[in-house]
Amino acid sequence: MAWFVFAIAAIVYCLTVEPTASLWDCPEFIACGYKLEIGHPPGAPVFMLAANLFSQFASKPSDVALMVNVLSALLSAGCIFFLFLTITCFARKLVSPENRDLTISQIVDIEVCGMVGSLIYTFSDTFWFSAVEAEVYAFSSFLTSLMFWLILKWESEADAPQADRWIILIAYVTGLSIGVHLLCLLCLPAMSFIVYYRKAKRVTLFGSMKTLAAGALLVAIILFLIIPGITKVGGWFELLFTNVLGCPYHTGLLCYIMLLVGTLVIAFHKVHRKVWKTSLACLLMILMGYSSYGVIFIRANANVPMNENAPGNIFSLGSYLSREQYGDTPLIYGPAYCSELDYETKGNYMVPKEKQGAVVYRPSVDSTRYEVIRHEVKYQYKDNMFFPRMHSSRHAKAYEDIMGGVKKHGNLPTAAENLRFFLTYQVNFMYWRYFLWNFVGRQNNIQGHGEVEHGNWITGIRWIDNLLLGCDTSLLPSDLRTNKGRNVFFGLPLLLGLAGIAWQRRKGCRGRHQLYVIMLLFLMTGLAIVVYINQTPLQPRERDYSYAGSFYAFSIWTGLGVGMVTALLRKLFRCGKLTASIAGAILTLFVPLQMVSQTWDDHDRSDRFTCCDFGANYLESMQREGNPIILTNGDNDTFPLWYNHEVEGFRTDTRDCNMEYLQTDWYIDQMKRPAYDSPALPISWQHKDYQEDCREYVPIHPEMKERVKELVEKYPEEAHKLFGDQPFELKNILHKWILSDRPDMQCIPTDSVTITSSEGSMVLSFKGMRGLYKKDLMVLEMLSKADWNRPIYTSINMGSGLLPYLRDHLVLEGLAYRVSPTAAGRDVDVERLYENVMHRFRYGNLKAEGIYVDEDVKRMANTHQVIMSILIDSLLQSNDLKRALAVCQKWQQEMPQENVPYTEYALSMARCFYLDGQVGKADEIVGNLMRRADEWLSWIETIKPSRQSGSLHSAHDWMETMQQALSLAYLFERKQIVNQYYNHYEHYLKQYPQ
Amino acid sequence: MNTTSNNTPNDPLRLLGKRNVFIIIIACVLILIGYCLMSGAGSTEEAFNPEIFSTRRIVVAPMLCLAGYLLVIVGILWRE
Structure with missing residues (x-):
């Protein structure tokens, strides 16, 4: 029966899978799997290996994406398979607690519980969305369901001598899940309760508290001790062997690994107590799974074209794993968005108070040792509060808008306002809304920010929805009424789930224990995540995919709801057990069938090639000669281009340069390397010039213009030596001022620079700008070095805030503007645009x-x-x-x-x-x-x-x-x-x- | 409570049998060979090295590694 459900899920997902890459991170993951490149932190090496295997089945490069999507589809079907087994396992214990032989009506009950629950999850919105694209979430759902089923398997054999091998297997899967997505760790607390209930002679409140603490501690140990700790100690060994003993790079790392594994294996042999032996075996298995990061390490050292954070040494790997790129959010105690920095006097200035943290090492420029490039710095704030939920100063206006004004106490929001934001936005809007999408109904597939017309949950029952949304839903515009993302389930899955909870509660001790376990899983993979990530408003997309685990837990309840329905039928109609079971089956199977009738149309991605084609269009917008470069900014105008380059090998004469990453030294390193047919980008700076923490931001001082001009007049020879022949020529500004070793000259002494070339001279204006970031400096360096031989384009999606100094020098040729010295304002190259739109674009x-x-x-x-x-x-x-x-x-x-x-x-x-x-x-x-x-x-x-x-x-x-x-x-x-x-x-x- | 020595081959309380450990060791060897095959020279600022995408490095090596990682599961579950 489980295989039957697997088949249904596999067929449904494979039929609706996207035939090419999908938007957002998928193109990156596909390229990472196919060619073993390095994607965004923290990376997913186990996913990469699996995707690599599946990509071998592609007959041509354009099918690679399809194969990786099929991997997601099959893994999702696997998740459904284990969900079925999990539900039936729970149901069996409730239906026949003494483990007697089952009557036919009991068998029907159990199997239908499994079918209904797993099919409801199969056809639910969030899970299906992740099942048909190349993301890690399908794999992570599969591992979560596998881990949960494994502990149930252990429980059924717990008294047998070899039962602990299931525990070891769970430890190994946990280790592997580190190489997929850390979400899988969240089911460990619920699993520890299964162990407790099975092994404890008497269940007490105190025992439960201890188990809860143990489960949480286990997650904390893996997350905060093992994962970062392993790389940290590795760092110490590297420093010892390379800096002190003078060995080549990675010698220390190898010795460390051998020492670590050797010690653990010897300890495993020497120890005789079962608990210690099992624990050591589990630790070894977790490390075995963690070792999959070797893929990332080795490939980063190959300097692949896509090499985010370049984690090719233990220190970069450490910061890659801890997702340092994304910053961290305060959880228990910290500043709010309106907190003021604490200042202290330093010499003649008031500077923000900093707390010096850990030292940051990177390989030295001559590649012989590691050197300290900076210290971790944490700014101190004057105003701190407990449990700060509105923490990001960048989102200050967004917080105020969403809350309709925030009452403050001094420089901090009041505790009540803090709580209000937490409950109304983070919990209600960014979690319960997603939950209700999956089990009650969804308004449409447009991202919502609180407005009535987008992304809310609905029931499908008119008078309820009118109340919910505060409008007349019978007058919905046709755009919204016919939106394929509009799925209404009339709240039936939710009712079934609640029925399941009620049924469990009625079934005595056993039922209640099951209830607590599933409840803990539900909370850990749902609300606990909400608390931990402390989300800010203005998310670029809906984040329902993170909570698929909690919807999995609820689906278990929806399956068990069948038991309640059957019991009610038996009581209300006084019919025989078998009749009630069959009637209950027919009634409840209606629910997933109704669901799929709604969710099919907005999850069927077959025959759609837009991501791949649109990415190709950006590349084709550029001319075919001269190895052009395109500057892009967001995920969706960068990753599809990378996909076209890496997987389909399309227009590899071009190069895509992402503005966000251009701020980092490892990306500039990549840009300075050739890739396929695209030569290195025209950047002449040395690594030490753009290293982390160096020239991150350079101020513009237009008032210095006059003084420079004076000096040129009065002392022409010295001025020539100091400033170059044309003091406001871009290449001189770059090399004499910004790249100068004197800190007082690391600025821009004018508000406009010139680029002179054979094509004419172009004036870039910095009026109104207070400084330039490293990425701007890189763009300027490229412009000055390219000398118009290498065309530079900017994607049409660049916001107006980016590259404002180029605004008057652009020519539209397609989905990109070419920077041109002869353009006057914003030109349109009609011939090129026509050729692109009519003949080259797909x-x-x-x-x-x-x-x-x-x-x-x-x-x-x-x-x-x-x-x-x-x-x-x-x-x-x-x-x-x-x-x-x-x-x-x-x-x-x-x-x-x-x-x-x-x-x-x-x-x-x-x-x-x-x-x-x-x-x-x-x-x-x-x-x-x-x-x-x-x-x-x-x-x-x-x-x-x-x-x-x-x-x-x-x-x-x-x-x-x-x-x-x-x-x-x-x-x-x-x-x-x-x-x-x-x-x-x-x-x-x-x-x-x- | 397990107090007997675990050197007896047919000890039912033994955590991982000889055959299991053997399979896991084979898996580790496979993984190591995979990683060795995956290594090699990379691209530099001077030249793009197309060898970083050679069959050895992105087809054979990852398949060996994956085989190793999957074999560990077999090793844990193997029952005589």
């Missing part, structure tokens, strides 16, 4: 009927439409109607509005059709936009005033759209449409004052 099969387009894919498609609209407008401006029409045709062919709904940019298409006399086609676009704007605006009107503020943003956007559409219709004298909607528009103008 559109990911967005034209396929019924294809699933989620919000992120839609956004990227919209970006394509933006440049198409710019292209159409440019062509119309030069009266090239024929080609403008060709672009319109391409648009409608590749991105039909059924799949990618029109935005206001489609009005360029409408204008083109009007100019060509194709009024029908144009009216269709204008009418579509007006109708949808009307639907939205009339629905937003129904939202209760207290909840309307979040939706005013959408309202204003649609007002804009409506106004632009009306203007266009009016311009081309489309009287019918204008008359139809003008009154509505006037009405809304009054409703939504600008």
Whole structure:
């Protein structure tokens, strides 16, 4: 029966798997698995090995992604398999506690419990989402369910002589899970309770408290002692052998490993007490699993093109494992977002008080020893509080917005406000909402920040939803009503789960013990994570995937709910046991079937190639000569490009340079190395110049401009020596000032620099900027060294805050702007853009009927439409109607509005059709936009005033759209449409004052 | 309580039998060979080294390592 459920899950997931890479981190993971490269911390070496195996089954590079996705699908099906076994194990103990032979009705009960519970989880939103893409979460769910089942297996054999091998196996799986995702550790406390209940002669409250402490201690030991400790001690050995004894790098590490393993193995032999022997065996097994990080270490030393944090030495590996890149958040005691720094006097200045922490070592420049590059520094704050939940000063405005103002006591939020944020945002919005998505219903697949129209949970029962959302859901705009992410389960899975809890409670001691175990699992993989990560607002995406473990736990309860249903049927209808069991089976199996009817459409990613194609489009936007470089910023305009380079080997003459990573020394090192057909980037700085903590930020002092000019006039010879021939030429600013050894010259003495070349001179203005970060300095270095031989592009998704000094020197050629000395403001290279849009770009099969387009894919498609609209407008401006029409045709062919709904940019298409006399086609676009704007605006009107503020943003956007559409219709004298909607528009103008 | 010596081959209280330990040692050897095959010279600032993606390094070596890691599971569970 378990295999039957496995088959169902495997078939469902394999059918709906994405045929290529998915967005966010997936392209990175696929490249890491296929070519054993290094992805973002803390890395997942065991996942890499498994993905590598599966990628061998691909017949061509473009199938590698599919194979890794299939790995996720099969592992998820495996998780379902063990879930079935777990549920039936629990059910059997409740149905037949004395372990007698089972009657047929009991067998039916047990098997249906398993089926319903596991199928509910199979078809649930979060789990399915992670099952069809190449992420570590499917693997981690599999390991969690495996570990949990293993402890149940141990429990069934606990008195047998060889029972402890299950414990050792669990230790090994725990070790392996370190190389996948640390989420798996969270089931250890629940498992320790299973051990306690089995082995304790009498269960007492005190004993339970001790077990809880032991479980928590176990997690803490692995997380905070073993994982960081192993690398720390390794560091000591490295320092001893390399710095003191002069051996080559890694000698100390090898000796350390041999010593460590040798000591533990000898201890294992010498010790005779079972508890000690088992513990040592477990420790060895955990270390065995942990050793998978050897993959990361070895490959980092190969200097692979994707080598995040370059963890090729024990110190970098240590910081890679502890995810230092992401910073840490205060948990028990610390500053809040509005806390002030503590200052102290140092010489003539007031500087922030720092607490010097650990020393940071890195390999020396001459590669013979390790040297100290900096100390860990922790800033001291004047105002600290207990359990600070609003801790990030960068998110100060976000906290205030979400809370509607924060009451403070001095420089700290009051404890009540702190708690309010914790409960309303972190617990309620960022956890319970996800839980209710999975077991009650989900509004749509658009990320929500609290507004009524996006990402909330719903039930599907109209009057409840009207209350929940504070609006009239019968007037939902068609965009939201037809959103594929709208899944309603009428709360049935939740009710089943609650029934399961009730059933367990009724079943005496045994049931209650089971209840506590599952409850602990539920809390550890749910709310405990919420507390630990102390999340800030404005997350770039929904984070439901982190809590899949707690939904797993709840699914166990939904399965057990079948027992309650059957029991109720028996009581209410006084029917025979078997009749009740079969009736209960039919009733409850309806729930997962209803679920899949809702969740299939927004999880079926088959035939969709958008991530791969769109990544390729960024690369193809660049010209084919000169080995161009593209600067990108976010995950979704970087990883798909890396995927195209690493896995599909597409446009390997180009290089992608991510602006976030450009701030780090290990990334600049990578950029200075050639990769495939792309030569090293034109950076002449030495490692010591851009090392960690060196030139992170360089101030701009425009007031020094006059003094420099004076010095050039008065003392031309000295000035020439000091500042170079042209003092404000970029290459001189870089080499004479920023790279100077004198700290007082490590600044920029002007607010504008020039780049002179054969193509002319280009002036970069730093007006209004107070300084430049290392990444900006690198970009400037590349510009000055490239000398326009190596084209440099910036991705169209760069926010306006980044690279503002390049803003007036860009030429749009595709999804990227080329930095050009001859551009005046923002130019459009119409020929190149046309060639790209019409002939070089691929559109990911967005034209396929019924294809699933989620919000992120839609956004990227919209970006394509933006440049198409710019292209159409440019062509119309030069009266090239024929080609403008060709672009319109391409648009409608590749991105039909059924799949990618029109935005206001489609009005360029409408204008083109009007100019060509194709009024029908144009009216269709204008009418579509007006109708949808009307639907939205009339629905937003129904939202209760207290909840309307979040939706005013959408309202204003649609007002804009409506106004632009009306203007266009009016311009081309489309009287019918204008008359139809003008009154509505006037009405809304009054409703939504600008 | 286990107080007997664990040097008796058929001791039912023995944690890991001889065969089990043997399999685990073979697994460790496989893993080590895998890591050795995975190592080698890397890319430098002067040149990109396409050898970092040779079949030996990204096909044979990881498969040996994975085989080793999976064999440990067999080693733990092996029952005569």
